[in-house]
Structure formats: structure tokens, C-alpha cells
Amino acid sequence: MTCFYVSRTKINIFSVMNSTNQTPSDESNFIQILVTAKAGLYFVNFIFITAMGILIIKTVRQNSNMKKEIRYILLCHHLLCSSLSCCFGTMLNAVQNAKVQTFWIWIIFGVQTAVGESVLITLALMALNTCFAVCQPLRYFALVHSFKNKVMVSIWVVTMLKALCLILVERTEKNPMDIYKAEASCPTILGGNFATISGIILISLLAATIIISYFFLCREGKIAGHFNSSNKKARKTIIIHALQMSFHILPPLIITAIGKEAKHTNIRFGAFVVFCFAQSFSPIVYGLRNKELKDKMCIRQDRCQYSNYSVNNNNIPPEVFITECSADRNAICQCTSEGPQRQ
Structure with a gap:
């Protein structure tokens, strides 16, 4: 879902540059530039998200109270999915750049699609969890904590099965060798009508879940008086979270809806860049802006500094x-x- 296709035979590079001339070498160079740029963005994202994710996950695991809270479990799961999505995205574009035509490209793309969907699903679950904790505090612990492990396992199973089913369905409609010949730069098959419709439905459901959750959350906060004129921090947090979730939902929806038409190459690449930036901001928006988590990270850092001092000075x-x-x-x-x- 978060992979972006480039068709070697259909793309018209100079239509983007408002020119009528076209040569095969220009097409090949443009394709290679796009694939290299996507691989570079994925790799930078992978390094940053992985580093921040390790720091946050270690902090959560070393605190007994935080390990029991669903919001931190979902946050760690979200960061893990984002890191894996960038990892498989880097691998996929590196293989495309090397012009390797093999069935394993489909497998890599299928796994990346499943992990990318898990990123959006965990984002929707984070919003739903916050809404339920605020609006139904008495039922929250009894209901949510009894299903947390089942939900985590279901996310991985459902997304993997969905990607596998889409590959099997579209392979029955097309010959794999024909796909290799038609799209040598990116021989993946999740671009048919069935995959497009199912992707749009999934993203729309997740977007509706997020919007409804924040609607009830804002209404409850307004009734309780948390969103008055003097409480600027609460309103700022809602705005930041709304923008972050919008930048996660809209780019995949746009890319899935417009399909693989060559004339939409710039739109797909622009949406891809926006989605990459949204992923890189997730550790900051949901991690470092959390006061409790930030305080625990500072305490852990102080303890590490004191431990290093004691070791260097032989415990003197x-x-x-x-x-x-x-x-x-x-x-x-x-x-x-x-x-x-x-x-």
C-alpha cells in the first residue's frame, strides 16, 4: 500500500517537463532517479525511527507500570511497524535499482504492504484507545486489557493474510511473465482493481475510526472544561495529532486511488514524501511529547550517567x-x- 510503482514502458518523463521529446535513455534515467530517491528516503527514515524506537521501547520495558498500559504497547507496536516498513521499502527499491527480476520482489512488496497497513491500523487503535479511556474510564481496564494480546496478534495475522490473498487473486488474473515484460522496473502485481478497491475501503474505515474517536474525545474534553481558552496545550495537542494522522492517512489514500497511471507520477512521489515525513515525526509526536515518557527517559539517562561515572572512577x-x-x-x-x- 505504501509502495509506489514506476512503469518503464508507460512513463513519459517529458510530459512532466512539458516537452514532446522522449528517449528510452531519458526514461531509464528518470526511473532510476525516482527509485534511488525513494530508497534513500526509506533508509534515512529507517535509521531515525529505529534509533528513536529502541530508546522508547527500552524505556517502556524497564518501567513496570508503563509496560501494563495499552497506549505504550500500541506506541511501541506502531514504531516497530514503521521501522519494518521503511526497512522493507529500502530493500524493495534497492532490488528494483539493481534491476533484479525475481518472484521474491513480490514477497518483499507483500510484506511491506502488510507492515504498512499495520502502521495505519495501530494509529487508529491508538486514537480509539485514547477515546475509550477518556469517555468510558470505568469499563476501560476490564474490557481493553482482556483483549490487548488478541488484538496485537490479529493485526499481524490479518494484514499478512490480506496481502497474500491479494497476490494470489491477482496472479490468477495475470501471467507473471507478462507483468515482468510490461513493468520491468517494478514487477509487482498489487495494482489491479480488486487491490485498489480493498485498499481504499481499509483506509476509509481507519480514517473514519480516527475521526469518530477524536470527535468524542473533543466533545468529552469540552464538557469537562479541558478545551477552554486558557488551556492552550490541550488544543495544541489535538491539532498536532490531527495533522499527524492526516499525513498518515491521506497520502496512501491518494496513491491507492490514482492507480499506476504514468501521468500521476509526480503526485504519487509527492504523497510518498509526505508519508515519509509523517512516519519520521511519529516518535516525536507520540513519544517525546508525552510528558510521562519523557520524564522516564530523562531519569534513565541520569542513571546511566551516574553508572558510567562510578565505573570510570572505580566506585569512588x-x-x-x-x-x-x-x-x-x-x-x-x-x-x-x-x-x-x-x-
């Missing part, structure tokens, strides 16, 4: 200088690990 505490009151008023005692020393 810092020296303390104590002034003794004596008759001559000039005696100073220096307390160290070796005992007091008169000066």
Missing part, C-alpha cells in the same frame, strides 16, 4: 572537603577513600 565517590574548626583556624581536612588527610 567524589572528594569532599570539610573545614575543621581548630585553634589556629587554618587546618583543613580532605576526606577521600583513603581516609582523612591533614593539610
Whole structure:
């Protein structure tokens, strides 16, 4: 769903540049530039999201209370899916750039599609979890905590089965060798009508879930008085989360809806860039802006610094200088690990 197709035989590079001339070498160069650019963006995203994800996941795992909260479990799951999506995206575009034509490209794309859908599903579950925790606090723990493990497993199973079914359905309609000949630059098969319609339906359902969740969340906050004129932080948080989720939902919806037409290459690539930036901001929006999580990360960092200091100094505490009151008023005692020393 988050992979972007480039057709070697159909793309018209100079239609983008408002020119009527076209050569095969120009087409090939333009395709290679797009594939290389996408691979680079995926790789940079993978490095950043993985680094931030490791830091956040370690912080959550080392805190017994945070490990039990659904919001942090979903956050860790969301960051893991984002990291894997960028990883498989990098692999897919690297294989395309190497012009390797093999059936395993379909497998990589299928896995990336499933993981990309998991990113959006966890995003919708995060919104739904927040809404349910605020609007139904008495039923929240009894209901949500009893289904959390089943939901996590179901996300992976359903998305993988969906991608596998789409590959099998479209392979029955097309000959794989014909796909290789028609689209040597990206021989993937999830571009038919069935895949497009199912993708649009899934994204629309997730978008509706997010919108409804935030509608009830805002209504409950307004009734409780959290969104008054003096509480700017709450309104700012809602706006930031709305923008972040919009940038996650709209680009895949646009890419899925417009299909693989060569005239929409610029639109697909622009939507891809927006989606990449949205993924890179997820650790910041949902992680570092969380006060509780940020405080735990700071405490953990302070403990690590103290531990490193103790190791480097052989567990010797810092020296303390104590002034003794004596008759001559000039005696100073220096307390160290070796005992007091008169000066």
C-alpha cells in the first residue's frame, strides 16, 4: 500500500517537463532517479525511527507500570511497524535499482504492504484507545486489557493474510511473465482493481475510526472544561495529532486511488514524501511529547550517567572537603577513600 510503482514502458518523463521529446535513455534515467530517491528516503527514515524506537521501547520495558498500559504497547507496536516498513521499502527499491527480476520482489512488496497497513491500523487503535479511556474510564481496564494480546496478534495475522490473498487473486488474473515484460522496473502485481478497491475501503474505515474517536474525545474534553481558552496545550495537542494522522492517512489514500497511471507520477512521489515525513515525526509526536515518557527517559539517562561515572572512577565517590574548626583556624581536612588527610 505504501509502495509506489514506476512503469518503464508507460512513463513519459517529458510530459512532466512539458516537452514532446522522449528517449528510452531519458526514461531509464528518470526511473532510476525516482527509485534511488525513494530508497534513500526509506533508509534515512529507517535509521531515525529505529534509533528513536529502541530508546522508547527500552524505556517502556524497564518501567513496570508503563509496560501494563495499552497506549505504550500500541506506541511501541506502531514504531516497530514503521521501522519494518521503511526497512522493507529500502530493500524493495534497492532490488528494483539493481534491476533484479525475481518472484521474491513480490514477497518483499507483500510484506511491506502488510507492515504498512499495520502502521495505519495501530494509529487508529491508538486514537480509539485514547477515546475509550477518556469517555468510558470505568469499563476501560476490564474490557481493553482482556483483549490487548488478541488484538496485537490479529493485526499481524490479518494484514499478512490480506496481502497474500491479494497476490494470489491477482496472479490468477495475470501471467507473471507478462507483468515482468510490461513493468520491468517494478514487477509487482498489487495494482489491479480488486487491490485498489480493498485498499481504499481499509483506509476509509481507519480514517473514519480516527475521526469518530477524536470527535468524542473533543466533545468529552469540552464538557469537562479541558478545551477552554486558557488551556492552550490541550488544543495544541489535538491539532498536532490531527495533522499527524492526516499525513498518515491521506497520502496512501491518494496513491491507492490514482492507480499506476504514468501521468500521476509526480503526485504519487509527492504523497510518498509526505508519508515519509509523517512516519519520521511519529516518535516525536507520540513519544517525546508525552510528558510521562519523557520524564522516564530523562531519569534513565541520569542513571546511566551516574553508572558510567562510578565505573570510570572505580566506585569512588567524589572528594569532599570539610573545614575543621581548630585553634589556629587554618587546618583543613580532605576526606577521600583513603581516609582523612591533614593539610
